[in-house]
Amino acid sequence: MIYALDVFGTFVFALSGAFRAIKHELDLLGVLVLAVATGVGGGMIRDLLLGTTPPMVFRNESYLAICVAGGLLVFLAAGRLAPLWDWVMVADAVGLGAFAAIGAQKGAAGGLGGFGIVMMAAMTATGGGVVRDILVMEIPAVLRTDFYASAAILGGVCFVAVRAAGAPEQVQLFTCLTVTLVLRLLAMRFGLSLPRIKGLAPRPGEGDAEDGKG
Amino acid sequence: MIYALDVFGTFVFALSGAFRAIKHELDLLGVLVLAVATGVGGGMIRDLLLGTTPPMVFRNESYLAICVAGGLLVFLAAGRLAPLWDWVMVADAVGLGAFAAIGAQKGAAGGLGGFGIVMMAAMTATGGGVVRDILVMEIPAVLRTDFYASAAILGGVCFVAVRAAGAPEQVQLFTCLTVTLVLRLLAMRFGLSLPRIKGLAPRPGEGDAEDGKG
Amino acid sequence: MIYALDVFGTFVFALSGAFRAIKHELDLLGVLVLAVATGVGGGMIRDLLLGTTPPMVFRNESYLAICVAGGLLVFLAAGRLAPLWDWVMVADAVGLGAFAAIGAQKGAAGGLGGFGIVMMAAMTATGGGVVRDILVMEIPAVLRTDFYASAAILGGVCFVAVRAAGAPEQVQLFTCLTVTLVLRLLAMRFGLSLPRIKGLAPRPGEGDAEDGKG
Numbered sequence: 262m263i264y265a266l267d268v269f270g271t272f273v274f275a276l277s278g279a280f281r282a283i284k285h286e287l288d289l290l291g292v293l294v295l296a297v298a299t300g301v302g303g304g305m306i307r308d309l310l311l312g313t314t315p316p317m318v319f320r321n322e323s324y325l326a327i328c329v330a331g332g333l334l335v336f337l338a339a340g341r342l343a344p345l346w347d348w349v350m351v352a353d354a355v356g357l358g359a360f361a362a363i364g365a366q367k368g369a370a371g372g373l374g375g376f377g378i379v380m381m382a383a384m385t386a387t388g389g390g391v392v393r394d395i396l397v398m399e400i401p402a403v404l405r406t407d408f409y410a411s412a413a414i415l416g417g418v419c420f421v422a423v424r425a426a427g428a429p430e431q432v433q434l435f436t437c438l439t440v441t442l443v444l445r446l447l448a449m450r451f452g453l454s455l456p457r458i459k460g461l462a463p464r465p466g467e468g469d470a471e472d473g474k475g
Numbered sequence: 476m477i478y479a480l481d482v483f484g485t486f487v488f489a490l491s492g493a494f495r496a497i498k499h500e501l502d503l504l505g506v507l508v509l510a511v512a513t514g515v516g517g518g519m520i521r522d523l524l525l526g527t528t529p530p531m532v533f534r535n536e537s538y539l540a541i542c543v544a545g546g547l548l549v550f551l552a553a554g555r556l557a558p559l560w561d562w563v564m565v566a567d568a569v570g571l572g573a574f575a576a577i578g579a580q581k582g583a584a585g586g587l588g589g590f591g592i593v594m595m596a597a598m599t600a601t602g603g604g605v606v607r608d609i610l611v612m613e614i615p616a617v618l619r620t621d622f623y624a625s626a627a628i629l630g631g632v633c634f635v636a637v638r639a640a641g642a643p644e645q646v647q648l649f650t651c652l653t654v655t656l657v658l659r660l661l662a663m664r665f666g667l668s669l670p671r672i673k674g675l676a677p678r679p680g681e682g683d684a685e686d687g688k689g
Numbered sequence: 690m691i692y693a694l695d696v697f698g699t700f701v702f703a704l705s706g707a708f709r710a711i712k713h714e715l716d717l718l719g720v721l722v723l724a725v726a727t728g729v730g731g732g733m734i735r736d737l738l739l740g741t742t743p744p745m746v747f748r749n750e751s752y753l754a755i756c757v758a759g760g761l762l763v764f765l766a767a768g769r770l771a772p773l774w775d776w777v778m779v780a781d782a783v784g785l786g787a788f789a790a791i792g793a794q795k796g797a798a799g800g801l802g803g804f805g806i807v808m809m810a811a812m813t814a815t816g817g818g819v820v821r822d823i824l825v826m827e828i829p830a831v832l833r834t835d836f837y838a839s840a841a842i843l844g845g846v847c848f849v850a851v852r853a854a855g856a857p858e859q860v861q862l863f864t865c866l867t868v869t870l871v872l873r874l875l876a877m878r879f880g881l882s883l884p885r886i887k888g889l890a891p892r893p894g895e896g897d898a899e900d901g902k903g
Contacts, residue, residue: 312528314740
């Protein structure tokens with residue numbers, strides 16, 4: 262079940278990466294690179310941090326094949342997929358939840374504490390998107406988009422909570438996936454967002470400790 | 476002692492990341508992400524390269540808690556912290572020295588040679604800032620700011636020198652920290668900088684070997 | 690032989706990184722950082738993914754010394770090197786082939802499957818350039834430049850093919866290097882390129898699954 266969702270999430274994330282490449286008018290290779298980076302990037306970062314080398318994606322190559330298939334599909338039929346966009350967004354929320362649950366589980370299996378488990382949930386779910394955005398020089402959507410990483414983080418927090426309460430592993434996974442998915446769908450539907458501070462960069466050009474000259 | 480400085484440096488670097496997020500008007504999550512990435516990013520990269528997985532920051536979660544606290548502090552009180560900016564810059568120099576010393580020590584403990592030890596000093600001290608800058612799409616300050624990474628590199632060189640001379644470990648650490656800190660403070664006070672070559676990009680659009688078409 | 694090509698490729702890639710730093714008018718440190726990052730970045734990423742820590746470049750420090758030498762050479766004599774640019778481009782193609790062959794070999798030695806071997810070839814050959822481009826905030830040339838990573842990927846595919854056919858290791862290496870080099874030289878000479886899709890970003894501002902608000 263969780264494996265099926267993992268494969269599903271990888272495919273949907275690969276679509277997201279491929280669409281981004283099309284938007285930037287990259288060539289076929291660029292489409293495939295972004296599809297692979299978005300589909301498996303989060304899991305790769307997680308596995309590196311947990312010391313699982315080579316990362317799982319190199320041990321079960323079906324993940325890479327799925328990403329390439331997703332990239333080719335978008336490359337060949339981007340125009341026909343566009344009207345399905347709202348469904349892709351919903352599928353993406355499912356992938357977000359599945360990746361958060363898998364990341365939290367692997368973090369817990371790796372002996373991490375509560376903070377670490379939540380970070381693994383968030384990094385697995387959003388790492389691929391961050392790599393995708395950096396490769397095309399956009400500020401990572403995860404830092405800007407309302408309630409995307411936040412949903413994965415809260416899903417991870419619930420994972421830690423039900424785990425601390427002694428729930429069996431399947432309940433932990435299901436809780437994380439469901440909380441993340443529902444929060445993300447609610448955010449898409451009702452436009453939830455976190456607070457931000459505006460107009461407070463105190464002295465122009467001195468907004469950070471390492472760059473006194475701006 | 477060095478542990479206390481490590482905690483102090485993590486906190487100050489987290490402040491620096493959080494201020495950068497405020498400058499870019501990111502939401503609360505973005506502030507926390509940049510605080511964590513800046514505070515622990517350098518150590519994480521160092522531990523990955525040395526094969527210490529999961530990285531130390533996941534084994535002692537107080538580092539993550541410190542970063543979150545620093546991020547929240549900036550989020551809630553950015554306006555009141557701004558007048559203290561000059562002090563934050565001095566604190567940042569202390570953090571730079573502490574991180575360089577710890578990085579050099581871990582590199583030496585990992586069996587690296589002189590070049591590797593110096594790189595570990597520089598990466599530990601500046602890696603978090605590089606991650607922070609890449610996430611908000613600025614050219615890393617470390618590549619532009621006068622005598623920031625240079626201070627850590629020279630601190631690492633002195634670490635290697637006194638180590639080769641047979642000094643005990645605490646002297647190695649103290650030398651690296653002091654040299655880095657003093658150089659950074661002198662650079663802030665007197666505007667030291669390294670030479671650069673201007674106006675020499677030889678043929679427009681052919682400035683690199685991989686992009687013959689610019 | 691392959692070791693000599695590896696050293697040669699490292700040096701040429703370091704030149705490419707240093708020239709990019711000059712183009713951005715970075716200081717001496719920036720030139721050296723980009724020289725090192727470009728020269729050894731690809732191999733470092735490969736070693737991290739394969740679990741070889743510390744990466745090979747820290748075990749044999751001559752690679753770092755070569756990068757520093759290349760960076761200094763460009764810093765001191767950028768103007769005189771510029772007329773040799775066409776030769777640097779050819780040398781870069783040799784480095785691309787050597788790095789692809791070494792990456793494929795290490796991937797195979799690490800027990801990876803076909804997809805993984807091809808990815809290791811491509812990442813080793815192009816990873817340094819990607820790091821270089823991200824550090825100076827350009828969209829990685831590898832995503833834009835005609836037939837650069839593609840050459841390494843096809844070289845990797847040929848490596849996997851002759852390996853599956855039972856060819857000895859030296860033939861595998863030679864095949865990968867030659868295919869990559871010849872394809873890259875042909876692409877430089879005749880302007881080969883891959884197809885791309887234009888003007889299809891379907892709904893403005895909705896080009897990806899994670900950023901519904903653009």
